[in-house]
Structure formats: structure tokens, C-alpha cells
Amino acid sequence: MLPSRGILRFFRRIHVSAATSSSTTPSRFPNSRRKKNAVRNKNIEDLVEPKKVKHLAAQAIGMEDWIVGLDKTTIEMALDEFMRRPMVRQLAQENGINDKLFMRAFRSFKEYCTPEDLSSVDSGLLILFSDISKGEKDVEILYSFFLDHAKQVFPHLEAMDDLRIISDLTKPHNWYPEARSLTRKIYFHAGPTNSGKTYHALKRFNEAKSAVFCGPLKLLATEVFHKSNELGVACDLVTGEERRFAKDNHHPAQHLSSTVEMLSTQMRVEVAVIDEIQMLRDEQRGWAWTRALLGAAADEVHLCGEPAAIDIVKKLLEPIGETVEVRYYDRKTPLTIADKAIESYDNIEPGDCIVCFSKKHIFYNSKKLEEHGIKPAVIYGDLPPGTKLAQAAKFNDPNDPCNVLVATDAIGMGLNLNIRRVIFNSCTRQNELLPTYSALQIAGRAGRFGTAYANGVTTTLRSQELATLKTILAQKIEPITNVGIAPTYDQIETFSFHLPQASFVRLLDLFVSVCSVSNHFFICTVDDMRELAVLIDQIPLPLKVRYTFCTSPLNTDDKMPAAAFVKMARRFSTGQALTYEWMMDMIEWPPAPATNLRELVFLEQTYEILDQYMWLSMRFPDMLPDEPAIREASRQLDQMIQEGVDSFMSLIGPGENLKRAEKSSRPSEPPRTEKKSILEKLLKRADLSDLDLEQLREELNKAKK
Template identity: 55%
Template sequence: MTSASVQATHVDDLFPFFLRHAKQIFPVLECKDDLRQISDLRRPPNWYPEARAIQRKIIFHSGPTNSGKTYHAIQRYLSATSGVYCGPLKLLAHEIFEKSNAAGVPCDLVTGEERLTVEPEGKQATHVSCTVEMCNVATPYEVAVIDEIQMIRDPARGWAWTRALLGLCAEEVHLCGESAAIDLVTELLYTTGEEVEVQKYERLTPISVLDRALESLDNLRPGDCIVCFSKNDIYSVSRQIEIRGLESAVIYGSLPPGTKLAQARKFNDPNDPCKILVATDAIGMGLNLSIRRIIFYSLIKPSINEKGEKELEPITTSQALQIAGRAGRFSSHFKEGEVTTMHRDDLALLKEILNRPVDPIQAAGLHPTAEQIEMFAYHLPETTLSNLIDIFVDFAQVDGQYFVCNMDDFKFSAELIQHIPLSLRVRYVFCTAPINKKQPFVCSSLLQFARQYSRNEPLTFAWLRRYIKWPLLPPKNIKDLMDLEAVHDVFDLYLWLSYRFIDMFPDSSFVRSLQKELDVIIQEGVHNITKLIKISESHKLLNLEPSGSQSRLPGASKSPARRTRGTKTGNKAAEPPSPSDKELPLASRLVQQGLLTADMLKQLQKEWLTQRPEQGKEKVGTRRKKKDPNSD
């Protein structure tokens, strides 16, 4: 190289070319200041100008389970000229809906899957009972009730309580929940210039922790409730109770609401021979149960941490108090409650957990809106929705009183339907649909619904009947029962989407009728659950471990803080294994997690490859092509 050329060339001359290349690879560099401004979540109270325009009166009803805190708030709600009740569960929203109308106070019902109006010609009633996600922050009310306010800390749903707390446009806002939320609520509302009046309540009936564990199911008494934290334990305990000639009711989270209520009525009926309840922590709220004694079959509950890892760790004080408080309720047959454990080694740990002070809640959840994601997409048009969420979370700015809620479920749905051509707003709505990602049929149904929508093909009642292969037969084993529960969830998904895309999901009334028929079939299956368990065992469809072996930590009584950690696939004993589990290829993350089957992934890949020409018309992102699940 000549000296002249060396003098004419310098490494800095490459910088413009490097910068242009970097911006192509990392488009965020071009607009990071705009993105940082869009994702600024440091002043949530300013998002609700209607609420800020009035001076609200805030009353916090604080107390343990069965203290009457919600009762007093509801009485004020019923006496108001207009009101809204915001509950954590559909069952609770239904309960207040029925109570209001029974008391002569016209009340509508609004949940994600259902709308019921009581006034003629569909006119809006003065009162509305809704799930907290569905509350309207633009409608003025005299009184608003936000139940279970401590769920403002929930990693996934906390944003809904934050939105209701800061945004409801009501003259009086009544909050019901644990005292652990008082300090945080007071701090949040201090920024709005609103003071919090705290009313504290004591438990209406006494409750005592026994000095002796149950140790054997032979020691069960009428009114006992055995609380398990896995379906396997539910099945095992129910089977052992049946062997002893006793009848039990069963309640767990994935059962339809109608089936839960039917099992609760069976257990509560003094004339019914069923005197024992076997349940998960689903009994913690939403059901009125006449329980004398709560028996913790285990104190170890599986959970997913912020890294997506499954952990086995002791239940928290808040969880233990919520469950234990179901014993000896004021409205039940038993005026005194008792709490104990199944195993002697767990009793000391239970007492320790119940005697610990509940840690104050430190932060409230927040969630990006559709508008914010759309603005991100405007600046990053070739980025997938899942990646947009990741970038938003990375750029989000929150102060110490807030946190950004876990978006893993949203991202799961976004990746599931990523290859389907949809507008961003429609894609966002599909991804917010509440689904159980552990149910392969529900996941594949979301995919199928999105595909039909993208083709502009309405999902009619006739189409849905063919899709689920209706009519369905009563379950013959546990796997059949779980399949029926999944179909019920698919009906819920259809109904949820029908209120967002009424033209494409036009037959909600017919689907609701079909869902009620299915609920009856599931109720029949749960009524005969011990027979289903027996058949499943005989056909090796269900592998029940010895009692408590998978739900108790070794040496738990010696080291309460000890826990076992693994990946999401590492500790699957909580669910009965599928016959095809051994055949699933480990190369695929979704199959590893048990969320989709190998056949479903093959079908997805095939559809993705055939739709690639269509994708060229829509900028769907810069993500790499997924690895062939069979490449390993």
C-alpha cells in the first residue's frame, strides 16, 4: 500500500458504514429516545383524568378471612344510587350479581366471557358486578368496591387492581383485603392527594391450630377438608377415602364454575352422605363452604419463579391464612374452626408459618396498553409482537412503588400465532385471551380461531360443533375428564372472543347453551371421580405415587426454608403423566414444557411454510426460523 493511500484512509472513515449496518441489525438504536418516552410508566395516576377530576373518598376494610370486611363494603354498595363491584373471580362476580338483584337492587354482570343485563331492552342497570379486569374506569359511580386488594401484588394480574384503584371514577372507593396492602395503598394514593380511611375487623368466629396431626385418613370427621396442592394428591386422597367407605366432594382449579358450585352444595347439604371435601387452594375464595377442620395434606406448593423455573417451596403466610380461614365460617354450621396437617412432621412448620407476620406489599403491578405497543410497532415495524413486549419491558421506567407484570403468557400466545397474518390490534387482543397454556387442545384452539379469523371465515356454531366433535360422551377415566375440562375452556375462549369480535364469533348464545350441557357431563364425571381413578389405575393411565411423596420436601420439618428447583419440565409429578410423554422430542421448548404435542408442532411448521408467501405481505418480524422439532 502506498503512503498516499495510507494517508487518504483512516479507520474513522468506516464509522458511517458501521453505524448504518448497526441500525439495520438493531433498529432500536434509531428511535431509543422515543421508545423510552412511550414506555415511561412512572406516573400511572395521570393516566386516569376522570378520577383525578374528582375528590374520591377511600375506605380500606382490613381484616382476616371471615371478619365481615367485604360484607360491610357490600352493604354500602347496595345502599348507593349507583355502584360497581370488582372481584377477582367469576364466581364472586356472580355471587354479588345474584345478591344485588335478590335485594331489589338492579345489577348487571360483566365478566370476560359473559354479559347479563336485568333491565328491559338491555338498558344499563344502576349497579354492575364484574371481574376486576372488566371494570369501566370512564363510568361515574357513587360507590365502588374493589375486593381482595392485596392481589395488586400478583405477578400476572396485579395491573388490574392498580388500574381499578387509580382509575375508578367513584365518589367512594371501598377496598377489601389484607392489612399488608394498607401502607402501599396509602402511598399510592398520597400521590393523588387522596387520604385513606382504614377500618379494621376481627375474625367473627374463633379458629385454633391443633396440637396433633391427622396422620391417618381413618381419623377423618364430618366437615373435614383436606387441602392438596396437586391433582395427583387429589386423586390419591379421594381414592383412599373411598376405600374407607366414605364419600367425598372434590374441588380444584380447572373445574368449571358450575361443577365447583355443585360439589360445594353437595358438601354443604346436611342431608347428603358426603361429609368430606378434598380440594386445592381453589377454595381460598369464591365459594361458601361449611368446613369444621382444614387439614393441609402438604405445605409445599409448586410455583413458577420469574425465570420460568418450577420451584417447590412452603406456602406463604398469606396463602396459609387464606386457606385456614375457610374453617368455621360465620355463616356455616360450624362456629369454631380447626386447622392441622396430615403429617406430624408438618405441624410445627404450619404453626411457624401462621405465626409469622405478613410481609407488607412493596409494589403494584402495571401492564403495557395496546396503544403503547402500537406506538412501539410504529417505530419498529418489522419486529414481532413477542419481541415488542421484550423491548418494552427492557425500556420501561417505573418507580419503586410499581413493577411491570409478568408477560410470559402473553408472549406464549404471541409466538403461537406469530405465523398467522393479523393486524397488530387484532393480534394483541388474541394474545390477551385468558388460556391455560398447559392444555394443548386449548392452545391449538386459539391457533385455529386465529387462523379462521385471518381468513375472514366466521366461527359458527355448526363449525365449532364439528371442531370439538360434539356430542361428547361422559368420561370413562381421568384422561377423558381432563379432555372435557379442556373443551369447556375452549368454549370460554370462544365466548371471550365473541365479545371482542362479534361478527366473527356470532353464535355465543348457542355456545353458552352447549357449555351448560358440557358442565352437566363434567359434574357427572366428578361425582364418579373415584371410579374414574380406579379405571385409570387399572389401565395404567394414571400413576399415583405413595401419599405425599411428591408434595413434601425431604426433611421439611428440619429445614423449612429448603426447596427444590428445576426447569418448568423438571417437576411434573403434580399432574398425571400422559401416555405419550416418553415420545415427545426434547429439542422443542414447547414440547419440553408439555404445552404442545409433537404432532401439533409439525402441523404448525407445515402451515408456517405454506403461508410464507402471505407473510411477505405483512412484516412479521426479524426472529429466526424455529428449529425443526425433529432435528435432534
């Protein structure tokens, strides 16, 4: 969730109005990192902290006479007997105290009943112990005292029923009254990549009187925004960080292109397009597609995506009584798998795109290409949008000498680039084999209809991976059975009323551990949101502000942006506005142009901080009032980064340590671990490719130094 993905990496982006209204919009989410929801696997008893129960100050007069002969040992014996009774355990279970909690509560109870000075114990209890020691009462009589004590130790027990009701996420279709007031017509444009799914949905988008497009990427939303306006259909753009108007903010257009997280479920339109609907399955961002599917308040909802999502979409809409009309499309141009891998950079041709899953490999391949006289365009997730667009435009321009692209799978969704051949640098991402749907998405970028190269080809860089790619691509895409879901802010807030002492981090953990979802859903990963929450846990902020801060798409793995995030939260908490001057002072503006990769990464991270400002400014314009000036600074920075990327070769340089640059990059893309020492590999086999030889040369040179 976070997803991010996800309860919650779940929430990556929050709706624009969320900070100012009590909207039921869930929030957040994620960037492309994939993490498991560690919190989800914990039980509530692992999360709650026992509270210390104090003894009463005053005691009943004459107590000493009633408890003559009672001592600590007698009490301990009675308690141990109590603890062993099956009936006691059963009663405890019925009160929500499972075995683990029972033992923790029991230990506390025992400690409470046996202090150094027995007279500080509750007199009613002492009398019971006295009666038990005389055989006048059974130990089970202690249960009500134990239960009271357990509720003081674990206050959540008192509110358990309420907490379960609040965190019941089993009927998410009921969260969207606006959509439920309509009988929506749902169309599913299904087919492989490059089959015209988005094209057909966008046709309806442009024909309609009012419409919203929900895309998976900022780049795609921006493409739709530009294309619609070029067609004469006035269209605004909304992403997490920006709102652009076809005309001006006094005249919002009837058409809106946005990233899926930004959809307002209160906005009534004729047509809603939800692109890449199979993203419902995404561990971090899935919640945003589920929310859009159930919550888009449109007469017609057009879904575009893999046929693997058809059944689950039908199931999700069943309780609402909405039916789905499926329209199938075939791929418009052929896509073939090459017989041979690339093997040598000498075999790189115009229209080639090398797809890598880490920045290190982006840099490595760019360097190699430039050594072979090829100057590639470069696209990866951390680049600012202006740089990405400029690189894509350069690559797409038939008159530009740049005709080779090196990119991460950031290009994997819906984009139309002039690629003839998609070359996989590797078939594994984060040490896991690429899933078939992901490999098909990426390979599907080759041979886009209407581009210079109609016949798409895919292959690998190294021959030993080609068979793996073939196997992956030959597999059937499994139908999607579960979709992501995330709670709304209101649910978290109500939860907090019952647990006023709990910090926000604990609140999140408790929510994830208690909440219930039905069969077709999973809670998106909360980890990214939680990481942000941990950073600012000690800073006093109202819940809604804290929540909003934590739903921002900031990457906490990068130290510099994380530190800036804390400083911004701290300043916010003092009630002082985050001004342009303050921001510039904090980031020591202006930065120097990058002369090496590390400095380029520094610029990217500075950009991330400015981006964070713009994101927060959309939600708290009064506290972050200088968005225009910050945007201008971010534009300048985008330009500097663009120049840096354009002169990649000089940045990488012969002695540049790619590992060091990678270290500062997102660990969402860790280095490949399967890349063993080439010497080890050679020991196992006899064939040697050019790439192997080059790697060997490098390793030997390094060893020499």
C-alpha cells in the first residue's frame, strides 16, 4: 500500500478536498515500491502495550482483621489455580482475551495482587483471597476482578466490539452514496496491450458532455490532458501535486484527466474512464482502482485492461446490481519474441529500448551504449516529469538522432513510445521472477500501432535469459481473485476516538490487525504510510494533518527528503507558514549543476522535496502558501536534471562508482543479486558473450586497482 503500495501503503494520494472536508475519500498512495504488509501479519495482542494498573491509595478500616493469615504465597497459589482452570480460559476467550493476552493480563494481575505491602491491594479482592484460602469460595470467583484488571491493562478490550464494527471493510460499495444513487452502465474494454482499449474508451470520453479519466501514471494523465485539449475538448488536469486548467480556475472544464488516486467520488459526470483496471490487484495502489470502480459517479464507466480482471469486476459489482458489458479487442500489431538475445551492444538498433529494474542498471547500460557511440534517452521513476517527457519526446522524434531508450518499467503502462524492440536487461525484479502480466505489459510497449515501428519484438540482453523470458511470456495470466482496499480517513478517525491514548502509528497497526475484509479483498500494504508516521510520531499535529502528511508519496528510504519531511512537519506544528524563503534556506538553494552521478541523485532528491511541498500545498494552501514560487524553482531544477541526464556520459565518467549512486537511489529497485561474479559464472559454463567479457574486464580492472 501502502500499499506503495496496502491498509494502507495503502493510501498514497489524498483527494484535493480531503484536508478541508470530512470527505470519506480514502487516501494515499504509493509509488512503485513493493513491500509486504508486515503489520498485517501481526495480531492485536502483539501490538497493544499493557498499561500499568495502580493500587488504591486508601484501604477499608479494619481490613487487617479480615485477612489474618493471608500472605503472598497463599495468594499466588490461588492465582495459579485460577490460571489453570479451563472455565476461566473459556470465559476470557468470550471476552476477547485470547491465550497470549490472557497470560500478559494474568502476569499483571498477579503482580497487582502480590505487592510487598498487601494492604495496598483492593480490599474486596483480599477478602476473596482470604475466603478462598479458607476453602469457603472457589478460585473462579476471582474472574470478574481479573476481567476488570485486564480491561485496565488493555483498554482496547472495552471497545473491541466498536472497533470491529468501525473497521469492518466488508461492504465498500456502501461508501459511495453519489455513485449508488445512479444506475451505472459499465463497459469493460478487454484485450492485450496495444489493442486500442484506451483509444476506444477515450473516444467516449471526448464525446461526452462531462468526463473524467483516471490513469495509472502522471505521464499518461498528462498525455490525455494534452491530446483532449488538442482535439478542442477543454480538459483540466489533476495529479497529486498539481492542478492545471484548460482555461482558468474560475472556469473548470467539464473534462478532467487525473491520476486514479485523485478521483473525486463526489464529482458527477457522464463518462468515467478507469484505465489499467487490472491494477486492482496491486499490493500498494490496488485500493485506488477498487475505489474508482465502486465510487465513480458516472452514468457510463469505461474500464480498460486485462481480461484477467473481468470476473472479479463482475463479482465486485454484483452486490450493487450493476452488470458489465465486455468488449474484446485483438492486438493491433504483431509482437514476437526474437530467436536471439542481443549479446553485444554492437547489435543495438534504432527503436531499441533496454528495460532495467534498477537505476544502477540504467546507468550501466547507458554508459555501455555511450561507449559504443550510442547516446540513449533515459527514463526512470525518480526523474521529474519534465525530464521524463523531454526524454520521451527526444526518443519519439524521428528527426532527433537519439533513437535508443534505456528505461525502468516506469514506461510499462499505457504509454505510446516509438519502440520496435523491448530488450529485458533481466527477467527478475527485486529478486523475484517477473510475473507474466508484468512482462507482457512491458513487452507490449514494442511495436505500438501508429508509431514508426508497427512490428514489435521482444528479447533479452543476455542469451541465458531468453529461455526464461519465453517461459514467462508463454504462461497464462491468472484471473484476479482479490483486489486491494483501504479504509477511509473517517474510519481511522472514529477508531481513534476509542483509543485516545494510542499514537497514530499504533492506531494504524491496530486498525490493520482488527479490520475485516470479505473474500474478494485484501488490505493494501500500510508500510510506507507507517514509515512516514514513525518519522513524525513525536511531533504534535492534529490527527487529520498527521494523516494527510503520512499519505504523501514521499520515499522515506532517501535520507535527505525524509529529513526535510520531518522539518516541514515540525514547522507546521508550530503554526508558522512554510514559506518560499524558509524552504529555500532549508534546501540551500540554489544547488550546483551535477558533475557526477551522486550530484544528479542529490538534485533528484531536492526535486522530491519541492514536489512534497507542492503536494502538501494542494492540501494545506494556507500553511504552504508559496506554491507558485516553489513550482518555478522545481521547474528550474527539472531543467538542471534534464541537462544532467542529457550529458550522462560525462556524469558517469570512467571512474564513476555506479554502486555509490545506486546507494542513494530508491531501494525499491535493489541491485540484482543473481549477478554473481563473472568468474563464478564462467566456472560453470564455457560460452562467453561480449557482455560477459566486458564485465570480466571491469572486474579485473577493479581488482587491479
